[in-house]
Amino acid sequence: MAMQEPESATEADPTHSAAAEPTRTVAADPTRTAEAEPTRTAEADPTRTAEADPTRTAEADPTRTAEADPTRTAEAEPTRTAAVELTRTADAPTEPARTSAVVPRGEATTEPFPVRVPTGIDDVEAGNRIDDFDLLTNLGRGAFGRVFLARQHSMQRLVAVKISPDRGTEAQTLAQLDHDYIVRVFDQRILPDHGLRLLYMQYLPGGTLLRVLHRVRTTPPEQRSGRLLLDVVDETLAEKGEIRPAESTVRSRLENLSWPETVAWLGRRLASALDYADRRGVLHRDVKPANVLLTAEGVPKLADFNISFAESVGGTSAVAYLGGSLAYMSPEQLEACHPGLPGTAADMDTRSDIYALGVMLWELLTGGRPNSEDDLGAETLPALETMLARRRSGLTAAARERIPADCPQTLLRVLAKCLEPDPADRWASGAELAQQFDLCLDPRARDLVDPPPHSWRARLRRPVVPILTAAIAIPNVLAALYNYQHNANLIVDRLPPDTQREFEQLALIINGITFPLGTVIIVYLCRRLITVPRGLHRGRSYDAVELARARHDALLISDRVAAVVMTLWTVAGIAFPVALHFVGGNIDGPSAAHFLTSILVCGAIAVAYPFFLVAFYMVRSLYPAFLPHGATDATDARELEGLHRRSVRYLALAAAVPLVGVAGVTYLSPEEIQQVLVAVRVLAVGSIAAFVLVYWLFRIMEDDLRALQRGVAPTRATREPVKPGPDQSV
Known part of the structure; x- marks a missing residue:
């Protein structure tokens, strides 16, 4: 199996500029090097004016200042065409191309680079022209090719060109990928006489995560x-002569994120x-810091999808299958690298x-890898076996x-699940993982999902039955007691003793039927929540x-309880x-x-107050407990929004309780009012106090619902329709 070689110094930071390359001496003048003359100003060659070269803008050569040519402005200078760029100027008829020590934005020279016919990848150097590209500076080198910053003549743009042997289907694979966080591949050119492929793609100036x-x-x-x-990105931009984005x-x-939040971002x-x-x-198969490029704003983009596994490995040393990416490989990928183990590349998935x-995010978070293997020494099969054993043992205390x-505890939980030795225990998809990172970035949402271990929200996730019983039974019992006392004073006590006993x-x-029946129905509705x-x-x-x-039941159980209770009271x-x-017993109309x-x-008492108590418990404690265990979708977001709308209605119902109770007294005679005065006072004062409690719960629950909506909203990846690839059926 062909593996990547260890990361070289160039690959360690593929954003390094041409200053890291050996100086190319100008043949016409051996004393003049690119570093000696990184820019050409109007004073250096007074015969070359803006009119002589109307295509060089201030942005294309940021080192040319207004003092060098006060008449030239970026706005007044038109864009140079490929025909102009390919024409050598008369003032230097025999001077070969130069490369500058620091490549500015746009172009590095005014003359076309000498056309170079390479005999192999190692023969390609910055300062040469290959096909449609002037190679400006080396960006990186890996086991499968080299990457250069280049100027494409036909399109007059800067691109990153990957030069590699002409084999495989990398270009066709990458052509499918058009995503905000994947480096965009434009096209490829084939040099059939030399067996080389030029794959040119989006150029990102911010460096790499390495x-x-x-x-x-x-x-x-x-x-x-x-x-x-941002500091690292800005330093990289400065080295390349790039300008930091404003506003x-x-x-x-x-700038406002903590470092753990930045890692989650x-x-x-x-x-x-x-x-x-x-x-x-x-599948990428080689996710590591050197393969994550950064824009000038610090946005990461995944690059280099070229890694693949050969069917067999040439019978050489163990280094043949120990590549530079071993430190980030999963246990199953390490097993596929071992010639003596049954694992194959077919066993791997996302x-x-x-x-x-x-592994990469853990390393960014802590500064060290989760399974330190610095002490393994030489790259041998025993070392590979040791790596595999350590990763199968999971995270260590160290x-x-x-x-x-x-x-945050949420981020630790998310990364720990990424690093589970068994693939079945990891996140099932990138979309599911992205949703978990969304929770990490929302302080309120992550506090709901992963509360402190000793908080009441964490402790109350297990005794579901007692909590629901208390939340439903207490308001109903109080309402029943008030109703019994109120009607006993007005109606029942006026009946003959025998009639009272029969009633x-x-x-x-009636109570013996309705209360047990309601309990059975509610327990059935809560079965998954239990x-x-x-x-x-x-x-x-x-x-x-x-x-x-279960999530669906958690968000609807308060309404179901209210419906059951209201039905039984009716x-x-x-x-x-x-x-x-x-x-x-005869009762008159009034x-x-x-x-x-x-x-x-x-x-109303038996419906509104249990609704808020149950909903508060679900939103604050039980529903968030389901979120670490599976992906959510648009249905969750809609149901959370629906619960918020319904809670507003129940809040109005709770506010109406004291008003309706007092209004009902106005239909009584003065003598009857005296009989129920104490009960009505208790109702008025108690319902007002209960409304204050309910309103407090409502405000907390409102903020929680908004936070959960942000956390469960489907990511862009899950919203995009999937276009079938060449190996996919519709």
Whole structure:
């Protein structure tokens, strides 16, 4: 199996400029080097004016200042065409092309580079022209080719050109990938006589994450923040003569992020890129810091999808299958690299890329890899076996000790699941992982999903039955007591003693039926909310459908409870007058109306307050417990929004309880008012106090619902329609 060679110094930072390359001496003047004359000003050659070369703008050569030629402005200078650029000027007829030590934006020279016919990849150098490209500076080198910053003549743009042997289908694979966080490939050119392929792609000036990682290792944890990422990008831009973006909302946000949040911000975008590629049948297989490029704003883009596995490995040393990316390989990929183990490349899927992404992000977070292998020494098969054994053992205590103090528990949980030895225990897709990183970036959402271990929200996730019982039963019992006392004073106590006893027996029968029936119905509706959290706590796994049903039940159970309770109170409101009439009790019209009013008031109490108590418990404690165990979708977001709308209506219902109760008293005679005055006062004061409590719960729940909506909203990757690739069926 062909593996990548260890990362060279060039690959370690593929953003390094031409200053790192050997100086190319001008043949016409051996004393003049590119470093000696990085720019040509009007004073250096007074015969060359803006008119002589109307295509060189200030942006194309930022080192040419107004003092050098005060008459030339970027706005007044038209764009040079390919024909002009390919014409050698008369003032230097025999001078070969020069490269500058620092390549500015646009072009490095005014003369076309000498056409070079390479005999192989190692024969390609900066300062030559190959096909349509002037190679300006070397950006990086890997096992499969070299990458140069180049100027494309036909399109007059800067591109990154990867020169590699003409084999494989990398270009066709990458042509499918058009994503915000994947380096865009434009096209390819083939040199059939030399067996070379020129793959030209988007040029990103911000460097790679490898340079960021080097800065992390030299910066104390308490001094790391999003500013660290921007500082590294700015230094890289300055080395290349690039200009830092002004008034960037992305950079403004990064400046305000902590370092763990910055890691989550990077991870969320790269996970989205992996998901996009996976849904088109593409696996990266070499996720590492050197393969993540940065824009001038610090936005990461995944590059180099070229890694593949050969069917066999030439019988040489173990170095043949120990490449530079071993440190980021998943256990199954390491096993595929071992000639004596049964694992193959066919055993790998996107979860292998997720493992590599987890290693890289852990390294960015802590400054060290989760399974330190610096002590393994030479690259041998025993060393490979040791690596495999360590990764199969999972995260070590030493690795956890390096976690920064300000790292949220949510991020630690997310990365730990990325690094599970068994692929079945990792995140199933990049989209699922991206949603988890969204939670990491929202302080309120991550506090809901991963509360402190000793908080009441964490402790109350297990005793679901007692909590729901108390939340539903207490308001209903209080409402029933008020209703009984209120109607006993006005109606029942006026009946003959025998009739009272018969009515109480019938009331006992009615209550004996309605309360147990309501309990059975509610327990059935809550069955998943009882069993699934308990199973998750015990380590049981549930499929996505069952988890989705549990989340659905959690967001609708408060409405279902309210519907059941209101139905039973309505039945009771009809059954009690019928029972009273059955035992011979006669009630007049006003008394019947007041009886119905009291039922409505008590029903409102029995509905509104349990709704908020149950909904608050679900939103604040139980529903977030499901989010770490499966991907959410647009349905979750809609149901969260629906719960918010309904809670506003129930809040209005709770506010109406004291008003309706007091209004009902106005239909009583003065003598009857005296009989129920104490009960009405208790109702008024108690319902006002209860409304204050309910309003407080509503405000907290409102903020929680917004945070959860942000966390469960589908990522862009999951919203995009998947276009079938060449190996996919519609």
